[in-house]
Amino acid sequence: MEKQVIAVYLEKFGLATMFPESVKKTMRLETFASGSQLFAQGEEAHALYLLAEGKLKISMLSPEGKRLIVAFKSPFDFVGDVEYVRKCQLINTVETVTATTVIRIPYEVLESEMAGNAEWLQFLLESITRKFEIKSHAMNFNLLYTVDVRVASYLLAMTPNKTTLDSTSLVDMADLIGTSYRHLNRVLKHFEEQGWLVKKRGKITITDRSALLAQTGQNIYE
Missing domain, CATH: 1.10.10.10 (Winged helix-like DNA-binding domain superfamily/Winged helix DNA-binding domain)
Structure with a gap:
């Protein structure tokens, strides 16, 4: 049943043909209640998360020690893609605004099965570029x-x-x-x-x- 639900989401978001079966079989559905913390800034990152249902609040700790809103995310979007590419700790804190469903994809599987996939690499590039643009805008909100x-x-x-x-x-x-x-x-x-x-x-x-x-x-x- 879980695999069928995941397949429906991948088809819905146009990702059904991007991932090979070797990756799809490692995907897992996870659900979180409203107000839950998925990740905290500075924690170790181990998996990529595809936001399938719900809404997320993304925030970061500024150099001055203030926690600032970076963005709110709705389906579909990835969490953990920047950390996957940079191989770094989690950059932001991620919390749920509503009940949320995500698809978890382990980094180690992506590394072994998708590292040479041109479509996937282009997708990551576009996703990360967009996120850094959003983050840049977020840092200017206080002035604008x-x-x-x-x-x-x-x-x-x-x-x-x-x-x-x-x-x-x-x-x-x-x-x-x-x-x-x-x-x-x-x-x-x-x-x-x-x-x-x-x-x-x-x-x-x-x-x-x-x-x-x-x-x-x-x-x-x-």
């Missing part, structure tokens, strides 16, 4: 966008299929979007006064999603 836009975008990105999120870790949220706890609270209060959200009992409830989207013009994290 106001805090209001960053807060609205974060709220939208964290609630793709729900209206409520936990507000008990506002310090972490402030760090992730590159602002102070005090400034974040001012923005949230302003949004509440506008009728866009309600902040109560450790929860933030989105009441006007379209207004938040209008505030951002676009979701800058996606």
Whole structure:
């Protein structure tokens, strides 16, 4: 059953012919609940993960010791491809925003079975190039966008299929979007006064999603 599900995902994402059977037979499905940490920055990397269902939050620790949002990921995308090529520790911390399903592919199998596959190598090159572009943009977000836009975008990105999120870790949220706890609270209060959200009992409830989207013009994290 697991192999059939994996085959469906590979076909859906146009990857069915890229991987030989020797690689496909080592693939495994893994599922994670919302709010789970898949990896932490600095950990050893052992496998490539194909995001098949759900949504991921990618963050990194800056040289100043602040944890900043790099991007939010939706299917399909790979996690661990940069580390596979560079043979380094995990560059980012990866957490689930929603319930998530990934396909795990061991590095050692890719190394032995795919190292000379031109299609695979070209695919990796395009994937990694795109990620470094995204990371470069992410590092400039603090200069390009106001805090209001960053807060609205974060709220939208964290609630793709729900209206409520936990507000008990506002310090972490402030760090992730590159602002102070005090400034974040001012923005949230302003949004509440506008009728866009309600902040109560450790929860933030989105009441006007379209207004938040209008505030951002676009979701800058996606």
